Amino acid sequence: MSSELDDAITRGVCAGRWDVAWLAIGSFAMAGDLLVVAAILPEIAADFGVTVASASALIAVHAVAVALAAPAAAFVLRTLTLRVSLIVAIAVFVAGNILVVVVSGLEVALIGRALSGAATALYMVATYRFIAVFSTPQSRPKSLSLLQTGVAFATVSAAPVGAWMAHISDWRIAIAITTVPAFVAFAALRNPAVTGILSPGPGQRKALVRAPVPAILISSFLARFVYYSCYAFVASIYGGVGPQRLPVVLAALGTASVLGNWVAALLMRRWSPFTVGVVGLTGLACTVGVLPFVGGSLAGAMVSATCWGLFGWMIGLAQIEALFSTGDADPSFLGGVSYTVTALGTAAGGLIAGMCFAASGVRGLSLMAAAASLAGAVILGTASSRKGYRR
Secondary structure (H helix, E strand, O other): OOHHHHHHHHOOOOOOHHHHHHHHHHHHHHHHHHHHHHHOHHHHHHHHOOOHHHHOHHHHHHHHHHHHHHHHHHHHOOOOEHHHHHHHHHHHHHHHHHHHHHOOOHHHHHHHHHHHHHHHHHHHHHHHHHHHHHOOOOOHHHHHHHHHHHHHHHHHHHHHHHHHHHHHOOHHHHHHHHHHHHHHHHHHHHOHHHHOEOOOOOOOHHHHHOOOHHHHHHHHHHHHHHHHHHHOOHHHHOHHHOOOOHHHHHHHHHHHHHHHHHHHHHHOOOOOHHHHHHHHHHHHHHHHHOHHHHOOOHHHHHHHHHHHHHHHHHHHHHHHHHHHHHOOOOHHHHHHHHHHHHHHHHHHHHHHHHHHHHHHHHHHHHHHHHHHHHHHHHHHHHHHHHHOOOO
16 A cells, blocks of 8 residues: 555545445446446347347447456556546546447447446446545445445436436437436545555455455355346246336335345444345345245235345345455455456356246246355355354
8 A cells, every 4th residue: 555545544534425425326327337228228229220139249248348357457456546547437438338329330339338348347446445445344334335325226227217218319318318427426536545556465366265255256146146047037027916016016126225235234233244145145045935926916026026125235235345354355356356256147147047947937047046045145154154254
């Protein structure tokens, strides 16, 4: 850590709630970017004169760019200040989206999506580093919760709002408007501490094989895999409530997802993040396990959707805090690897869920997801108890 940063911390310069709030709004833009494109994919395909299947490459390229760029972003932070890193991330993100908006061909649009994905990775890793360094151990869960709330709100609102804007105007307008919140993150750069150069110490890669880091990453992959494997077929799972009531169920799922971050932050005041993660994975396993039996009634769908969002998003915050609390490596490096792992979990969830659903329907999908979530709970619980992190 540079002397500039040491001086800033000595002077008491730390991350205030508003600093994290500005960054959370930026994370809303970054996370919502992918969801908006997914919601307006038919309009994009029609405009470019390609099939929807071909246009789906815009989503795949973005996800691959995030997965590849996240670990590299940690090493970018070894030479760039947080201020420069955030400026570069936001600028590249905006440039990538502008490229998608102004071009008239899929090939160039794919380049724009790759730029946006790489920028998203750099932004999220930089914000994790910001919170890890400039928050106290007591305030860090609350700061992480606020940051994750931006992502959760994007999950709830970005897709429907983007689809609505594309319907009343044009898909290019939808992408352009969704990009605007990223500029709000510049407000966090007023904090003088972000001028410090953050240099991770040696031996970062070795931390990936030291317990309990592998267990945390594996359980993170499984949690994201379970959540999105079921989410991909949410309309089929809750098909019994009817198309008119489905938006109400999805609203409950989205609202509970936002609350899950705050519940995790409250629980971590008394429990370790490992314990909260195990509780979340176990609760998620029980929830997805009963989905085939409760999805037909509105009451059952509302209760299960609430539990699904609550437990599913509780896990993410707990696992990030668990990684930071090990102290085995620089948070930006661990945050980058974690972001890659969760991106891969999302991609795997969509791929394997499709095959499972085609073979055995909702019941087979539910059983597979419940087993994966329980496996994650066992892996995380066993590893953390051996290292003495649970309480």
